[in-house]
Amino acid sequence: MINNFALACSIDESPAYFTYHKETMLIIQSAQEAKAGAVSFQSIEPFIEALISHESIHVVIKKFEGAEISDSLDDIEVIVQHMGTKFQVTLNNMLFARDSSGIVTPEE
Numbered sequence: 001m002i003n004n005f006a007l008a009c010s011i012d013e014s015p016a017y018f019t020y021h022k023e024t025m026l027i028i029q030s031a032q033e034a035k036a037g038a039v040s041f042q043s044i045e046p047f048i049e050a051l052i053s054h055e056s057i058h059v060v061i062k063k064f065e066g067a068e069i070s071d072s073l074d075d076i077e078v079i080v081q082h083m084g085t086k087f088q089v090t091l092n093n094m095l096f097a098r099d100s101s102g103i104v105t106p107e108e
Contacts, residue, residue, distance in 0.1 A: 002056045009034045016040060020055045047094040054092055054102025078106040 004024040009031060010016075016030045033040050044051065062070035074092045081087075082096060089096050089104055096104045 001059060002052050018051055018055060020058055023059055025052060025055045047097075049100045050094050050097050050102035052102075053100055054094070057101070057103065078104055080104060080106055 002020065002023060002025045005027065006021075006024050007027050007029070009029045011031060013032070014028075014030060016033060017028050019026045019028065027041065029041065058070045058073065061073065074090055076091045077088055078091060079086055079088050080096045087096065091104050092102065093104050094102060098105065
């Protein structure tokens with residue numbers, strides 16, 4: 001379970017992202033945004049509960065099944081329908097999550 005947070009900045013050209021280390025959720029700002037003085041993380045506020053839940057799921061799976069299985073969770077893709085259009089997305093696409101679990105499930 002996530003029980004701590006850390007903010008950091010990437011040193012390469014990667015976009016902003018979220019990950020975890022042990023039980024700490026890492027919020028990584030892109031180097032480009034940091035140099036520009038951008039505060040893009042304000043836009044994730046509606047998704048923060050789902051992000052915390054999602055990273056907590058990774059932490060728990062890693063404890064029981066190992067890092068490879070935990071990390072592979074984000075590689076699974078599902079088909080979802082949103083406003084009449086079907087999309088193929090990964091399980092960690094918060095825009096399509098229907099609850100605060102941070103896991104996208106296909107429509108039934």
